[in-house]
Amino acid sequence: MTYRYVGEAGGIEDQLAARAAIPFSAIATGQIRGRGPLAAARSLARMARGAAQCAAIIRDFRPAITFVTGGYVAAPVVWASWRARVPTLIYLPDLTPGQAIRLTSRLATRVAVSFPEVAPHFRGKAVVTGYPVRSELLRTDRIAARRALHLTDDAPVLLVFGGSRGARSINRALVAALPALLPRCQVVHSSGQTDWPWVQEAAADLAPELQGRYHPYAYLHDTMTQALAAADLAVARAGASTLGEFPICSLPSILIPYPYAGQHQDANAAFLAQHGAARVIPDAELGERLALAVLRLLDAPAELAAMAQAAAQLARPEAAQRIAWELCHLAGY
Numbered sequence: 001m002t003y004r005y006v007g008e009a010g011g012i013e014d015q016l017a018a019r020a021a022i023p024f025s026a027i028a029t030g031q032i033r034g035r036g037p038l039a040a041a042r043s044l045a046r047m048a049r050g051a052a053q054c055a056a057i058i059r060d061f062r063p064a065i066t067f068v069t070g071g072y073v074a075a076p077v078v079w080a081s082w083r084a085r086v087p088t089l090i091y092l093p094d095l096t097p098g099q100a101i102r103l104t105s106r107l108a109t110r111v112a113v114s115f116p117e118v119a120p121h122f123r124g125k126a127v128v129t130g131y132p133v134r135s136e137l138l139r140t141d142r143i144a145a146r147r148a149l150h151l152t153d154d155a156p157v158l159l160v161f162g163g164s165r166g167a168r169s170i171n172r173a174l175v176a177a178l179p180a181l182l183p184r185c186q187v188v189h190s191s192g193q194t195d196w197p198w199v200q201e202a203a204a205d206l207a208p209e210l211q212g213r214y215h216p217y218a219y220l221h222d223t224m225t226q227a228l229a230a231a232d233l234a235v236a237r238a239g240a241s242t243l244g245e246f247p248i249c250s251l252p253s254i255l256i257p258y259p260y261a262g263q264h265q266d267a268n269a270a271f272l273a274q275h276g277a278a279r280v281i282p283d284a285e286l287g288e289r290l291a292l293a294v295l296r297l298l299d300a301p302a303e304l305a306a307m308a309q310a311a312a313q314l315a316r317p318e319a320a321q322r323i324a325w326e327l328c329h330l331a332g333y
Contacts, residue, residue: 003022003023004022004023004024004025004057004061004063005017005022005023005024005025006024006025006026006027006054006057006077007024007025007026007027007073008026008027008029008073009026009027009028010026011073014026019221025053025057027050027053027054027057027073027076027077028046028047028049028050028053028076029043029046029047029050029072029073029075029076047072047075047076050073050075050076051075051076051079051080053076054076054077054079054080054081055080055083055084057080058080058081058084058086059084063081063086064086064087064331064332064333065086065087065088065089065327065330065331066078066081066086066087066088066089067088067089067091067323067327068088068089068090068091068104068108069090069091069093070090070091070092070093070094070098070100070101071098071100072100074090074100074101074104075100075103075104078090078104078107078108079104079107081107082107082108087109087330087331088107088108088109088110089108089109089110089111089112089323089326089327089330090104090105090108090110090111090112091111091112091113091129091323092111092112092113092114092118093114093131093240093241093243093244094114094118094240094243094264094267094268095114095115095117095118095243095264095267095268095271096118096263096264096267097118097121097122098264102121105121105122105125108125109125109330110125110126110127110326110330111125111126111127112126112127112128112129112322112323112326113126113127113128113129114128114129114130114131114240114243114244114316114319115128115130115243115271116128117271127322127326129316129319129322129323129326130244130316130317130318130319130322131240131241131243131244131245131316131319132244132319132320132323133244133245133248133317133319133320134225135320136225137225137228137229137245137248137249138248138317140225140226140228140229141229142229142230144226145225145226145227145229145230146226146230148223148226149188149215149223149226149227149230150215151186151188151215151230152186155184155185155186155213156184156185156186156232156233156298157185157186157187157188157230157231157232157233158181158185158186158187158188158231158232158233158234158235158294158298159188159189159227159228159230159231159233159234159235159236159251160174160187160188160189160190160234160235160236161189161190161220161227161234161235161236162190162191162192162236162237167192167237167256167258168194168195169256169283169286169287170235170236170237170256170286171189171191171192171195171199172287173286173287173290174187174189174235174290175199175202176287176291177290177291177294178202178206178210178214179206179207179210180291180295181291181294181295182206182210182213182214183210184295184298184299185213185232185294185298186213186214186215187213187214187215188215188217188220188227188230188231189214189215189216189217190216190217190218190219190220190224190227191216191217191218192218192219193218193219196216196218199216200216203216228245228246228249228251229249231249231251232252232298232304233251233252233253233254233294233297233298233304234246234251234252234253234254235253235254235255235256235290235294236253236254236255236256237255237256237257237258237265238255238256238257238258238265238266238268238269238272238280239258239265239268240264240268242255242268242269242272242278243268243271243272243314244316244319246272246277246278246311247277247311247312247313247314247315247316248315248317249311250308250309250311250312250315251308251311252277252278252297252304252307252308252311253272253277253278253279253307253311254278254279254280254281254290254293254294254297255268255269255272255273255278255279255280255281256280256281256282256283256286257269257280257282257283258283259282259283259284272311272314275310275311275313275314276306276307276310277307277308277310277311277314278307278311279293279297281293
């Protein structure tokens with residue numbers, strides 16, 4: 001079976017496809033929501049150009065099935081696939097569909113969703129698959145993961161990250177809290193490339209006896225699976241991956257929804273919190289509340305264990321296989 005990844009030029013998917021040696025085709029696209037009339041018109045023009053590019057890719061590549069993971073970059077792909085009568089499976093990882101998914105789902109053959117609560121949005125097109133995770137997460141041993149990251153066994157591990165590009169408010173709050181946190185735990189911190197220079201400087205300014213407990217990275221590429229497996233608690237945004245990766249790792253979390261994500265992250269965080277797997281802090285309150293929230297959980301092992309168990313109950317380790325089966329079924333294999 002051959003495959004091709006279609007996405008926005010220069011985006012994180014372009015980089016990840018290159019790292020995985022997956023053939024990648026860049027298309028033009030644009031976001032309409034929240035834009036002024038002129039910017040929206042420019043975005044529509046880019047999307048029209050992207051649809052023409054997708055049509056050319058489909059004529060050349062002749063796919064049996066199109067698999068789309070959502071976002072505004074998907075709109076030209078779904079439209080071109082529908083025009084070419086190629087079956088399309090959309091996967092919605094979040095708990096609430098955005099505008100692009102709501103529109104493109106009308107042209108899709110099926111819509112895969114992570115949880116049953118999402119299915120009613122799609123009027124009989126939905127299939128509940130769960131959130132697919134990397135197979136390494138099912139195999140990674142906690143002790144081996146800690147050794148790989150040069151962590152010790154004598155203190156709990158806090159994992160902090162803000163998504164593929166980092167999160168400045170999280171980085172600032174964490175760095176300010178390090179003197180209070182490091183006597184109590186080890187910290188693995190993925191800052192993102194933008195903030196990496198000053199995060200490195202802050203690490204060098206820590207007291208010598210604390211520096212060995214702080215493990216900052218610009219970005220966790222191949223070691224993210226080890227970081228998730230090694231952690232006792234995570235501090236993160238509430239992107240869709242938290243719905244799959246944290247449960248599969250039985251990982252309790254403190255979630256800080258990104259305030260400009262169209263409420264998707266609010267819904268994701270609320271879902272995990274309602275099931276007892278997470279605590280939620282608004283972004284605006286992070287600086288004053290982060291250290292106390294982390295220390296409170298680390299000092300309450302029974303509560304932390306209950307959160308871990310609640311997270312594990314949400315795990316769907318067979319999600320990737322379910323999506324693969326649906327793709328093969330729609331493609332006629």
